[in-house]
Amino acid sequence: MNMVSEIASAPGSRGASDPAVRMEDVNKWYGSFHALKNINLTVGRGERIVICGPSGSGKSTMIRCINQLETIHSGRIIVDGHDLTAGGKNVDLIRQETGMVFQQFNLFPHMTVLENCTLAPMKVRGITKAEAEEIAMKFLRRVRIPEQAAKYPAQLSGGQQQRVAIARALCMNPKIMLFDEPTSALDPEMVKEVLDTMVDLANEGMTMLCVTHEMGFARSVADRVVFMDRGEILEVATPDTFFDAPQHERTRFFLGQIS
Ligand SMILES: Nc1ncnc2c1ncn2[C@@H]1O[C@H](COP(=O)(O)OP(=O)(O)OP(=O)(O)O)[C@@H](O)[C@H]1O
Numbered sequence: 001m002n003m004v005s006e007i008a009s010a011p012g013s014r015g016a017s018d019p020a021v022r023m024e025d026v027n028k029w030y031g032s033f034h035a036l037k038n039i040n041l042t043v044g045r046g047e048r049i050v051i052c053g054p055s056g057s058g059k060s061t062m063i064r065c066i067n068q069l070e071t072i073h074s075g076r077i078i079v080d081g082h083d084l085t086a087g088g089k090n091v092d093l094i095r096q097e098t099g100m101v102f103q104q105f106n107l108f109p110h111m112t113v114l115e116n117c118t119l120a121p122m123k124v125r126g127i128t129k130a131e132a133e134e135i136a137m138k139f140l141r142r143v144r145i146p147e148q149a150a151k152y153p154a155q156l157s158g159g160q161q162q163r164v165a166i167a168r169a170l171c172m173n174p175k176i177m178l179f180d181e182p183t184s185a186l187d188p189e190m191v192k193e194v195l196d197t198m199v200d201l202a203n204e205g206m207t208m209l210c211v212t213h214e215m216g217f218a219r220s221v222a223d224r225v226v227f228m229d230r231g232e233i234l235e236v237a238t239p240d241t242f243f244d245a246p247q248h249e250r251t252r253f254f255l256g257q258i259s
Helices: 059-066 091-097 113-125 129-142 158-170 188-203 215-221 239-244 249-258
Strands: 021-030 033-043 048-052 074-079 098-101 176-180 207-211 224-229 232-237
Touching: 021 059, 033 059, 033 232, 048 059, 048 215, 059 074, 059 176, 059 207, 091 098, 091 113, 098 158, 113 129, 113 158, 129 158, 158 176, 158 188, 188 207, 188 215, 215 239, 224 239, 224 249, 232 239, 232 249
Parallel strands: 048 207, 048 224, 098 176, 176 207
Antiparallel strands: 021 033, 021 074, 224 232
């Protein structure tokens, strides 16, 4: 049994019993291409989910739908009790609920690390520059690069830039962190520093959905692994079951190819 049936909440109400994310019968098309097919997934608070599957299976699309970088065509996505798919797009609310880290770090090149981290909190949370800088420094310390605050992104390594991107997302005080292949663009020697930062976050109880090919991370950090193929969720399992006794033939084929 997965947590879909273990977590219940009354529709329309918000409270401690709300799951962090609930996706109900979500469908998405790109033109005539059916990219997400009846996706149902409930993520508990503090849960760590790793999403894997072959290229083009819909992993990025699925997590980009959670923070509305992509729109869905049917179904519902409820984040921390807010139905983000109802009543139009509330970008400020989405940005406060979900932080996202992309493969390409997406930092503003003309702004310092500190400015990258303070921009959105000042704009969206309405806090002063001094408050925003205090928060930014707290999170830059947390990702272990406070000494880089005055530098520009181009002066940092890829791993450092990705840690800035994580700090920047945390400055919005999100309830959920979404990671879309955060280590794929990094040189191998920098992967570990970013994964270590993600492990720290996981240990602090952050709810996380991570699209990643880092199966070691999935095995050691995930509470559940979601396997997608051709726009469908084919399997949701604990790492032990997923890696040692996968239920679906396509999961076995996928694992056979990457091992
Ligand atoms: N903007 C778009 N327009 C049209 N088709 C798209 C668009 N974005 C994604 N797709 C298609 O939707 C499918 C799912 O893409 P998605 O990026 O979600 O897959 P993925 O599992 O994350 O793949 P990868 O591991 O290669 O990043 C692919 O077939 C892709 O070509």
